[in-house]
Amino acid sequence: xxxxxxxxxxxxxxxxxxAVPALAxxxxxxxxxxxxxxxxxxxxxFTNFFIPEVNARxxxxxxxxxxxxxxxxxxxxxxxxxxxxxxxGLGDIGIVTTIFHSSKLPSQGISAVxxxxxxxxxxxxxxxxxxAREFPTMQNEFAAQNQVYLxxxxxxxxxxxxxxxxxxxxxxxxxxxxxxxGMNLRYLEGIEGAAGxxxxxxxxxxxxxxxxxxxxxLWPEAAKTFKIAEVxxxxxxxxxxxxxSKTVTVNQDYWxxxxxxxxxxxxxxxxxxxxxxxxxxxDEAAASRDAYVAAGGTIVEVSAEDRAAWANAMPNIxxxxxxxxxxxxEPGSEMLxxxxxxxxxxxxxxxxxxxxK
Numbered sequence: 001x002x003x004x005x006x007x008x009x010x011x012x013x014x015x016x017x018x019a020v021p022a023l024a025x026x027x028x029x030x031x032x033x034x035x036x037x038x039x040x041x042x043x044x045x046f047t048n049f050f051i052p053e054v055n056a057r058x059x060x061x062x063x064x065x066x067x068x069x070x071x072x073x074x075x076x077x078x079x080x081x082x083x084x085x086x087x088x089g090l091g092d093i094g095i096v097t098t099i100f101h102s103s104k105l106p107s108q109g110i111s112a113v114x115x116x117x118x119x120x121x122x123x124x125x126x127x128x129x130x131x132a133r134e135f136p137t138m139q140n141e142f143a144a145q146n147q148v149y150l151x152x153x154x155x156x157x158x159x160x161x162x163x164x165x166x167x168x169x170x171x172x173x174x175x176x177x178x179x180x181x182g183m184n185l186r187y188l189e190g191i192e193g194a195a196g197x198x199x200x201x202x203x204x205x206x207x208x209x210x211x212x213x214x215x216x217x218l219w220p221e222a223a224k225t226f227k228i229a230e231v232x233x234x235x236x237x238x239x240x241x242x243x244x245s246k247t248v249t250v251n252q253d254y255w256x257x258x259x260x261x262x263x264x265x266x267x268x269x270x271x272x273x274x275x276x277x278x279x280x281x282x283d284e285a286a287a288s289r290d291a292y293v294a295a296g297g298t299i300v301e302v303s304a305e306d307r308a309a310w311a312n313a314m315p316n317i318x319x320x321x322x323x324x325x326x327x328x329x330e331p332g333s334e335m336l337x338x339x340x341x342x343x344x345x346x347x348x349x350x351x352x353x354x355x356x357k
Contacts, residue, residue, distance in 0.1 A: 028262060029067045033091030035079035036202065038072045041221060041284070042095060042155045042246055042277050046070075050248075050273045057265045064262050079200050087146045092254040093266075095153070096247045099182030100200075104145060106325060107137045107332075110339050111154075111243045112183035113318040116311040117350035118343050119158035121278035124242040127342040128152045129274055134338065137330045142247070148255045150270035153246030154278045156219035157285035158239045159184060162232040163215045164208055168300055170238065170310045179207050179216035183317070187217070187240065190313030201226065208232045220288035221281060229295035237301050238310070242281075248273065304351075311352040318354030 032051075034043050051068050058064050077085035083101055086094035098108040110131060111124050118124050129152045132138040142149040161173070175193035178185075185196030197213050204216045208231040216232060217240065223229065248270050255263065289299060318336055325332025337355050 025062055025065050026259075027065050027067050028258065029069065029092075031069045031071065031090075031092045032094070033076050033082060033085050034072050034095040035074050035077045035082055036072065036095075036097075037074075038070075039225060040072075040201075041225065041280060042153060043072050045273070045277050045280065046095060049276050050269055053269045053272060054265055057269065058262065061261065064259060066262075079202065083145055083147075086249055086251050089251050089253065091251070093248065093250050094147075096147075096249050097200075097245055098247050099184075099243070099245045102182055105138075105141045106321070107135075107141055107330065107335065108152075108244065108247065109183050109321055110335060111241070113186075113321040114336075114340065114350065114354045115159075115184075115187055115240045115314075116307060116352060117241050117340070117354070118346070118348035119239045119241050120346075120348065121154040121157050121242045121281040122275065123343060123346040123348055124244060125152060125154035125274050125278040127339055127346070128154070128244040129271070130342060131335055131339050135331055135335050137325065137332075137335065142249055143252070145249075146252045147249040148252055150248040150250060150267060151274040152244045153248065153274055154242050154244050155246055155281050156221065156242055157281050158241050159217045159219055159243065160223075160240070161215050161217055161236040161238055162208075162223060162228055163234040163236060164211075164232050165214060165234065166298075167215070167234050167236050170236070170302060170306050173215065176215055177213040179204050179213040182245075184217050184240070184243070186317050187310075187314060189315055190310055204228065205231055219281075219285075220292055221284045223297075224288045224291045224295075227295070229292050229297040233297045235289075235292060235297055235299045237299055238307055246277075308351045311350070316354060316356075319357055322355075 036043055054066060076090055079097055080100045082094045082096045085091050098105050102109055111128055132149060132152060139149045173191045173194050177195050177197050178188055179197050179199045181200055188194040188196045199207050201222055204218060205226055207213045208216055322332035322336045340355055
């Protein structure tokens with residue numbers, strides 16, 4: 001064979017090799033929903049942290065890539081509609097605001113029924129998520145809604161009371177109408193004449209502005225984001241505590257269709273997201289209080305005695321919560337004791353022992 005013919009043969013071989021396609025990357029569509037707007041901190045961080053982290057991990061093998069389609073702010077569901085939206089497949093992945101669904105997701109209320117214990121989003125997020133993994137109850141509740149539980153989320157350092165009028169003590173909440181969401185409305189049962197009015201975070205500004213309520217329970221970062229200082233320029237710092245209020249879930253049918261590698265990455269990143277948003281909540285807490293003051297707000301610190309008096313005046317909603325779960329055959333009392341023990345181990349003991357009957 002001449003050098004010329006050898007060259008032709010080599011060229012043909014190389015052309016054939018390059019014609020063999022590399023293993024193709026499979027693209028998987030994922031519709032993410034939340035009824036809250038994109039500016040809400042946990043939604044921003046789903047976009048800025050969760051999605052890039054999943055992409056980066058999948059890129060290491062190159063087997064799969066996600067085609068993310070994000071829908072927030074009510075375009076598919078309202079804030080209270082995420083649970084049903086994911087259940088019905090309107091979204092593949094959702095950030096469920098669990099405080100709206102105490103009847104369907106009762107065990108998710110574990111931190112809400114234990115106020116005045118820990119004003120630390122990181123400690124509460126980890127403790128609740130560990131309870132969800134150690135006891136089957138929480139995951140089973142989501143399974144009944146055709147969803148797979150990925151991780152809990154704590155996006156607030158602690159609930160405070162924001163007021164349209166000057167306020168100097170808890171006693172001044174007597175006879176007032178106070179906005180809240182979910183279980184925290186029961187905190188008012190220890191205050192004579194105080195009435196809770198249910199609403200969502202996106203409703204509070206208008207509720208305060210129109211006089212439907214005179215106070216609202218929310219947290220400083222949300223007060224900054226939703227410009228609450230404009231309508232409620234007084235904050236009573238009571239440190240009611242951090243509460244898990246968000247859970248990342250996946251539609252069960254969609255989950256079953258996912259490759260094992262993608263499932264594993266979603267589970268891993270959900271835990272990272274849990275700690276990430278809790279960390280931001282704590283990092284932004286002081287800055288958010290400063291921003292509230294800069295916007296014209298006034299912060300009043302209540303005494304330890306005032307906090308203890310409020311806690312002890314409340315019915316033992318934690319014991320009630322545990323008893324209700326126990327009656328359904330779930331380990332409510334065990335979960336409550338285990339949760340409080342986790343917080344105690346992290347350095348947080350409440351002003352009241354909620355596990356006491």
